[in-house]
Amino acid sequence: SMFITEPGNLAGVQHIILVLSGKGGVGKSTISAELALALRHTGKKVGILDVDLCGPSIPRMLRAQGKAVHQCDSGWVPVFVDQEQSISLMSVGFLLQKPDDALVWRGPKKNALIKQFVSDVAWGQLDYLVVDTPPGTSDEHMATVEALRPYRPLGALVVTTPQAVSVGDVRRELTFCRKTGLQVMGVVENMSGFTCPHCAECTSVFSRGGGEELARHAGVPFLGSVPLDPELARSLEEGRDFMREFPKSPAFPVLTSIAQKILDATPTQPS
């Protein structure tokens, strides 16, 4: 197959999805984690590469903090998040001595580690590799895109919150995708609207609709609006499997539908 010709540790990976946003705190890690869980529940094998070196969130969100990566002949063995070993994870969180240590590195050192993350993790066979990125469009992003560029197919999932400041940054992110030749698989709007559990009134805490407008403006698919959902926030805090345990939560249906749209857009061969 076409994958055999590609070298190295990513040879067995069918699709790579970069989760991006120019803005911080919009839910990149949240979407990465829930997407991985949703894909896994449809029987896919998923890897998550967390290239947020200063503030890795995925280990906590998937209750994998404190686990260790091991070395093998072809590099680092990622951490399995679940017993069935269907989600594997690599994060700088597994390399720090103490969880509260700050990685105070300048660009070049970070770039070197990211290159290593891309080339030296023994992922094995994966249907999807989801790459969670740090906030901003900085050294880490360029290093990640450069290192992953030889691998196809590679697509970007752009996350935004509805409000204007955020959408401004995300516009810049779309420019970044265009300049670096990254294909945008779609835009996800997160934190759009909060339904009060006391009176059922819905408030647009962070405004509404910006994501869809942005997608239309940029001519890329709009994948859905995820509401503000305290159960989702709590589930992430406790490292629970939201996509299995909270089917009645407000965010569940749209997260499921986003995952389905991604499945539809990325046919995988049985591995």
Next chain:
Amino acid sequence: AIEEIKEKMKTVKHKILVLSGKGGVGKSTFSAHLAHGLAEDENTQVALLDIDICGPSIPKIMGLEGEQVHQSGSGWSPVYVEDNLGVMSVGFLLSSPDDAVIWRGPKKNGMIKQFLRDVDWGEVDYLIVDTPPGTSDEHLSVVQYLTAARIDGAVLITTPQEVSLQDVRKEINFCYKVKLPIIGVVENMSGFICPNCKKESQIFPPTTGGAAAMCQDMNVPLLGRVPLDPHIGSRSCLHGHYSCHSLFKEKPETGRRAARWLSVHKGIQEFCNLHQSKEENLMSS
């Protein structure tokens, strides 16, 4: 450059960095409110410097999108929102708001150096520096360039969840590492009051005790908590009429909301004054 910057900063009394490990917790929002809050006193000169080179949001938050920086004999002139409130951001140097500043570390450092050395602030009481998320080149550079000129300290912004607090712990350790005093922590987006039924919900639940528990644990001051406020969150340049300035003006409704911010500002001012008198003591002894 450090010497030149030290010379330049002689006219700047207090320097405050606004930091957070996590993105989107409200650093820029807080910086803007602090700038406006301090500038409410017309005898206080305030400067707001945005060193988020890749994602500058201060121009939009301050309602200054599309403004340009002017070159004067003595350097770049900041953009003034009020007579006593000047702003500088890389956003004023971009030709279109869609432009991404895709710069690597060294180029960003050069920009920060220019901001600190070449901006003509004049006599300033408070210089507030809004930073990008994390602990990166920008943070290292600003601390390095400003150490000779003395930074009063850093205000750390967080939200109530552990996912955010774990990054603040890193940021606190960063401050220790680079010997940056910590003024205190602000918990933003702390609870939400439904505008319809007035009942409170924890949208971002403090599952590990929030900033209060973390501050106690790490022995740093908690400056205050600010709730989620749809007036702030849904501001947009197109149809929003919210401005931080208006928060500090009359109206009993807004007045109550403003109180939470103002008490944080007061804490910061007190810290700075103390810092100043300590330094004066040092100099006179």
